[in-house]
Amino acid sequence: MSRALSLAALTVLEAGPVETIRIAAATGYSHVGLRPVAATPTEKHWPMLRDKALAADISAALAVENIGVLDVEILRLTPQIDWDEVQATVDFAQSLGAARVLVADNDPDAIRSRESLARMGAIAAPAGVTMALEFMPWTHAPNLIAARDRVQGLEGVTMLVDAFHLVRSGGKVEDIAQGDPLISYLQLCDIAGPIPSMDAILQEARADRLFPGEGEVDLVTLLRRLPDLPISLEVPADRLRLAGVSAQKRAALAIAATRRVLEQADG
Template sequence: MPPRQLALAALSMLELSPPDMVSCAAAAGFSHVGLRLLPATAEEPQHDMLGNSPLLQETLQRLQDTGLQVSDVEILRLKAELDVASYLPMLESAARLGAREVLVAGNDPDFARCVDSFARLCQLAAPLGLSMNIEPMPWTDIRNIGMAMRLLEQAGQDNAALLVDAIHFDRAGDRPAALATVPCQRLHYMQLCDAPAAKPDSIEQLLYQARAERMPPGHGGLALGELLLALPPDLPISLEVPMHSRAQLSAVERAKLLRSAAERVLQRTYGTALESARA
């Protein structure tokens, strides 16, 4: 099996502050961690991670103490009223934390304007050594792989990439064949999880499942093996698996469960692929 970088994504343990997220990932045996510097919704916890805040300083100290690295940070939204320059403090914090990847969502119905905002965001981030990863989500305006690739092509920026999330990929109706023409340089990391094979029949259920009730890799009905084999075998993986129904488990217990589940799926996927190649 190819060596694989595994990170614990922020959404998996959203109740934790960024420094506690670092400690949790380290205790569960991860080498990398994803951090949410800006909230995705008004309802979730808000953490002051901009500038020289005490929380950012504490997070830097935990990273130094544990030896963990930051794999990616979240979340920037491309909105109609967006002032791209307003995201500079977040990007500067990301660079201070040692991140190289930033997650971006497309929330602007005007595609041309969305492309322009994304291109300007890439240009703002490039001097900081950051890449912008557009994540298609079926309830946003960049809903699927096809739309995301059009955005990347029209933006024309070297530090722009596609972020594939297993549950969004499935719920948007995408198939592994859609990834065949994606250049490897446009893939910097992926998000892995599982979910029931049956798709939710309402947007409310879709959102709830994605934000609160995913399943550890290999515990659901998504075609994870096919997806993994359609992507580069050394692509870093971020485990994004919120599980509110398992809140009785500690954060470290849940993180260990996710890591071991992912390792089993990877072993099964690539072991089977290797056996097929020898047959």
């Protein structure tokens, strides 16, 4: 299988976008994920949508390092959406050649949520960008079934599967249909143990994942069911970061582990 391998922003969140690009190039990735819209109010953030000099530095680093942008994150479906921010995020993605913008569902009204997602898709499609809905257990698209219901039949909209969220939402790899056309890419990591409390799931998701092959998820079967899809390596590991393991070393560990799993899947 020949796949794009992308270094997700969350894996090396302490690094700025330019440093992330350089780390990706140094450790063998083909792409990066960028986070111009913060996922939480407390995380370190770089204002890529507003800082034109930073945006220019990002474009230059991508060209020098020969790295692509797999996805841009994160837009949220909410009761009141900043549509100017949606347009700015799509424009940013288009300017960097990123084909996907990651979306989370935080709207309790399922009908309104789907209508908003359709509007996002309509904004993105002319730019050659796809909205990719990510299901997460604590959102209003908490699992694979809910995500499929949201995106089915919408222009310019797909979904992505994060191995972490698949398992922590109570799903199984066997729930993924072979070659499902609604799934446009994967986020890969590993996890072990029974499903904990929601607070513990949030902590795991943001700071304590395992490298592919270290846990209990049947990643080999997942990769075989979705052959050739791009892979974003989203493996935050604060246990290593706090122990002094650098962002570049963690990125290298993540891609090495992923390549071992891919070799098994190829076999």
